[in-house]
Every structure is written in structure tokens, then in C-alpha cells.
Amino acid sequence: MASSHGGEIVNRTTQETRQEKRREKGLLVGAGLEDYGESGDVPALDELAELAATAGVTVIGRFWQRRAKPDAALYVGKGKVEEIASAAREEGADVVLFDNELSPRQVRNLEKEIGCKVIDRSEIILDIFATHAQTLAARLQVELAQLRYTLPRLKRMWTHLDRVTGQGGVGSRGPGEKQIETDRRLIDRRLQQLEREIEEIKQRRERQVKTRDEELTVALVGYTNAGKSTLMNRLTGAGVLQADMLFATLDTKTSDFELPNGKRVLLSDTVGFIDKLPHHLVASFHATLEEVRQARLLLHVVDASHPAAEGQIETVHRVLHDELEVDEAEEVIVLNKIDLATEPAALALLRERHPDSIAVSAVTGEGMDELIARIQQFDERSxxxxxxxxxxxxxxxxxxxxxxxxxxxxxxxxxxxxxxxxxxxxxxxxxxxxxxxx
The missing domain is CATH 3.30.70 (Alpha-Beta Plaits)
Structure with a gap:
């Protein structure tokens, strides 16, 4: 997120994000065709709750409204907003998280009605990426995505800054068009600089990948927290970070291992995908995902113990084909975490729907011989x-x-x-x- 003060852009850098991070109390809000009644149990918001926890937010309540399409002004109805505002006051909520991307107008209206910070799904994902970015390439790509998200929201953020600092009175319009235009020019200039730097990184990675033409290049892809890094370590012993949290890996890491026939395999671990992943974030990370675009074989790692595994498979396919235009590489679906699968019928249904898949546990090693044999078969066929x-x-x-x-x-x-x-x-x-x- 960025705002402006005195003609100078104040950009939320990774370091600042970490310093600001504390256990805020938050409410979750979503809308859709599902009807959950009055039970308070809203499974559709489970993933948003995981995102909130990863971002350092303690969830204190969930709200859901059954509706066919969002309200243009508030996303949910006026009555539901009043209900959320009441809960926010009573529970002392610091933030309200919406499970969808909101327009600047909707955020502005919601913050006015609820009386606290409102963040949409895209912004919380960007915040997590900013916190987890370790390398220069990751930090540049996160900043690019943040600024692309920020640009159409400048007026709302100035109004929010005025409200927080007490500078704006009732009905304040913020800093005025002249200051906003100055901000816009500064952001445009920074965007152009970032795009140039990231393009240089992308070209350098393209050259690196092309030097591997004679190698068997394999990329691990999948939904976030599917166990890609654990599988990477099992196959290569690379020692990459393994963590039971969303987006633990942002930078592509490549290591090698040898097949039984002596063939060397270059295996790349990549950033995980998630449902409703912001388009500008995927676009910003094209440089990091170059290994996926150039790989000869994709190992699509799936958390077979997750109740929404099938939907996660569809999300990954949508990102690969629609966003990254990866259509030529052969794909093997790897049903991981079978040691955690407590519903044999659900696992059997996954295997029936994907008959060429391989069931493994990267933790225990079960199924790894079959996976390695499949990679070798691919190499021999190709x-x-x-x-x-x-x-x-x-x-x-x-x-x-x-x-x-x-x-x-x-x-x-x-x-x-x-x-x-x-x-x-x-x-x-x-x-x-x-x-x-x-």
C-alpha cells in the first residue's frame, strides 16, 4: 500500500510491513450463493481465515450473506454492514477482511460505515507476499504488484490517512486532485523503473533456462501449502524451507537429482497458487515463474488430504493455462500428503478422477519410487x-x-x-x- 505526504511516496516496504505487524483482531466477510443459515459455521471462509492467520490477524468472527451478485456500493447489503459494524464495535475489531476484491468506492463506503480498516482478499495476499519476500527479485515483483493495486486507490488511501491522523474533518475529500496527480506521476515513474529492472531479471533467467536445453527440466507447481518444498527436499535433499503456512516459498529454487538410469534431473520449486489470485500479482511474478513456462515436465502437487483438493486442482490449471499460457509441457498429478488423508473414499475418488496420478507422502517417502519411475519413463519417451x-x-x-x-x-x-x-x-x-x- 502506498500513500503520499509532502510530495513524497511513502511505500509499505517489506521491512516496514514487518515492523507494523502485530496480532490484530479481525472479522471475515464473504458473499455467494451458499446458504449457511444461522449456524455461524462458514466453510467458504476457511481459506480467508488461513490467509488472516498468516498475515498476523486473529479472527474473532465470520459473516456471510447469501446473494447472487455483490452490492455496487457496499458489496454486501446495508443491513449486513450494520451487523458487521456492531460486532466490530463490541469486539474491538481492528480490521474487516473481505473474501473478494473490492472497488475503491466499496472500501471507502465500508470504512465509513464500519468505522475501522477494511481490506480485501487481494490486499491481504499482497501483504503476505511482502512479508515473505526475501530476495531482491521477489521484493521488486511484490512492490510492482502493490503499486499496480495502489494506483486506482490513491484517493481512498489519502482519505484514510486524513482520518487516521485527524487531519480531515467530517466529509473531508482528502488532499485534492493536484496532490493525487502528483502521487500518480511518482507511482508511474516507479512502475516504469520496476518494470525495467524485472525485465532484466526475466531476460537473465530466460538465458539461464535456455542453457539447460540438454537437461531434463522438471517444475513443481501446485496450490499453496500442498507440500511442494517438502517433495523437493525428499527428491533432492536441497534443504529448502518447509513450513505449514501459505506462501512459504516465493522464490524459485532449482536443485538436481539423478534417476536410476543415471540421467540428471533439474527440479525447480516455485511459488504456490491460490483461488482468486490477483491478476496483477501473477503478471508481476512472470520472471520468477520462467522455470514453469520452460519446463519439459510439470509435477502438479496436490494436498490429497484437503477437502477442497479438486477445486484446488482446477485453480492451478486455470492459472497455468489462462495466466501463464503453459500448454505444451506434460503434467503428472502428484497426490501428496496421503499420510494425512483421513477419508479413504475421498482419496479413492481423487484417484478415480485422475487415473494417471501418483499417490505419495513426501514426509514418509511412500510412493516415491513410483514417482521417480514415472519421471524416468517420461525422459525415455521424450x-x-x-x-x-x-x-x-x-x-x-x-x-x-x-x-x-x-x-x-x-x-x-x-x-x-x-x-x-x-x-x-x-x-x-x-x-x-x-x-x-x-
Whole structure:
């Protein structure tokens, strides 16, 4: 979040976010077609509760309204807002979290009616990302996403600053259009700088990924907290951070391991996805997700113990195909955490819906042999053996073959050399002109 004071942008950096972090008390609000009656149990808000806990908020109440479409002014109805405002006063709530993206107008109206800070799902996800960003690349990408979120909300944030500092009177309009326009220009300038820096990171990563053409590149993808990092450690012993919390991993980490046939695998652990992931956040993290876009095989890790596992699979597919345009890589669904699955029928249904999936436990090691065998099968299917006839003096082509594939046999015949080589199928067209016909 950013605001402006005295012509200077005050941006919520990662360090500031950590300093400000305390256990705030919050209310959760959502709306949809589900009808939960008066029980107070609202499963649809369970994930928002996890996000709140990760962001350091103690949830003190949940509110749900059954409605077909949101109210243009308040998202939920006037009566429900009055109910939320009453609970906020009685319980001493610091913040109200909505399980949807709100417009600047809706946030402004809600804060006026409820009398405390209102944050939507996108803003809380951005706050978590800011807290967990460790590397320069992650921090730049988070800041880019934050500023893209901030730009259309400048007037609301100035009004909120006036209210918090006591500078604004009843009906205050905030700082005026001139100051807001100054802020907008400053943010635009910073956005352009961030985009340039991130593009440089993206190009550098593209070059790094392209140097791995001869390698078997595999990327772990999946819903947040599905156990990707634990699986990474099980396969490679890389020692990456494992934590039972949302978005523990923001930076792509790559390590290697060897298949039984001696083939080296480069395995990348990537940021997890989540339902209603802000578009500008995915767009900002394209540089970090370059390994996913270039991987030859995707291991789609699923928390098989989660009651919403099927919906999480659909969310990941939507992000991969619609946001990242990843359509060509082969995918293996890995049903993880089977050691925690307490409903055998639910696990059996998942396996029935995804018959080519592999059930594993990254913690206990169960199913890992089958997973490794599947990766090796993919590698063998994706390679082709060619017999080539080259000029013996063509050292450049021979060196390229050795770099890209495995030389199986070499026979010199005068000024020619016959070479049997096993290559990835994507590079074989380049060498087919040298192939001997049988």
C-alpha cells in the first residue's frame, strides 16, 4: 500500500510491513450463493481465515450473506454492514477482511460505515507476499504488484490517512486532485523503473533456462501449502524451507537429482497458487515463474488430504493455462500428503478422477519410487536415438551432440564418422539431415 505526504511516496516496504505487524483482531466477510443459515459455521471462509492467520490477524468472527451478485456500493447489503459494524464495535475489531476484491468506492463506503480498516482478499495476499519476500527479485515483483493495486486507490488511501491522523474533518475529500496527480506521476515513474529492472531479471533467467536445453527440466507447481518444498527436499535433499503456512516459498529454487538410469534431473520449486489470485500479482511474478513456462515436465502437487483438493486442482490449471499460457509441457498429478488423508473414499475418488496420478507422502517417502519411475519413463519417451553420418572434421557438430545428448557409439570410416546418439526429441529435427536411412 502506498500513500503520499509532502510530495513524497511513502511505500509499505517489506521491512516496514514487518515492523507494523502485530496480532490484530479481525472479522471475515464473504458473499455467494451458499446458504449457511444461522449456524455461524462458514466453510467458504476457511481459506480467508488461513490467509488472516498468516498475515498476523486473529479472527474473532465470520459473516456471510447469501446473494447472487455483490452490492455496487457496499458489496454486501446495508443491513449486513450494520451487523458487521456492531460486532466490530463490541469486539474491538481492528480490521474487516473481505473474501473478494473490492472497488475503491466499496472500501471507502465500508470504512465509513464500519468505522475501522477494511481490506480485501487481494490486499491481504499482497501483504503476505511482502512479508515473505526475501530476495531482491521477489521484493521488486511484490512492490510492482502493490503499486499496480495502489494506483486506482490513491484517493481512498489519502482519505484514510486524513482520518487516521485527524487531519480531515467530517466529509473531508482528502488532499485534492493536484496532490493525487502528483502521487500518480511518482507511482508511474516507479512502475516504469520496476518494470525495467524485472525485465532484466526475466531476460537473465530466460538465458539461464535456455542453457539447460540438454537437461531434463522438471517444475513443481501446485496450490499453496500442498507440500511442494517438502517433495523437493525428499527428491533432492536441497534443504529448502518447509513450513505449514501459505506462501512459504516465493522464490524459485532449482536443485538436481539423478534417476536410476543415471540421467540428471533439474527440479525447480516455485511459488504456490491460490483461488482468486490477483491478476496483477501473477503478471508481476512472470520472471520468477520462467522455470514453469520452460519446463519439459510439470509435477502438479496436490494436498490429497484437503477437502477442497479438486477445486484446488482446477485453480492451478486455470492459472497455468489462462495466466501463464503453459500448454505444451506434460503434467503428472502428484497426490501428496496421503499420510494425512483421513477419508479413504475421498482419496479413492481423487484417484478415480485422475487415473494417471501418483499417490505419495513426501514426509514418509511412500510412493516415491513410483514417482521417480514415472519421471524416468517420461525422459525415455521424450528422447530418440539417431544414427548419423558426419564429416570426421566436423568437430563443432560432434561437440554439440555430446552437449545435448548421450553418444552411444562412434565409428570412423575414412573421412566420415558414424555416430549413434540419444537426443531429446525437441532437438532431433536440427540433426535429421545427417541421419542414415535404414
Amino acid at each position: 528422447r530418440e536415438t539417431l544414427t548419423l553420418m558426419l564429416d570426421a572434421a566436423d568437430g563443432k557438430t560432434l561437440a554439440e551432440l555430446a552437449r545435448l545428448g548421450d553418444i552411444l557409439e562412434t565409428h570412423y570410416e575414412g573421412d566420415k564418422v558414424r555416430v549413434a546418439v540419444n537426443l531429446p526429441k525437441e532437438v532431433t529435427p536440427h540433426f535429421r539431415r545427417f541421419a542414415l536411412t535404414s
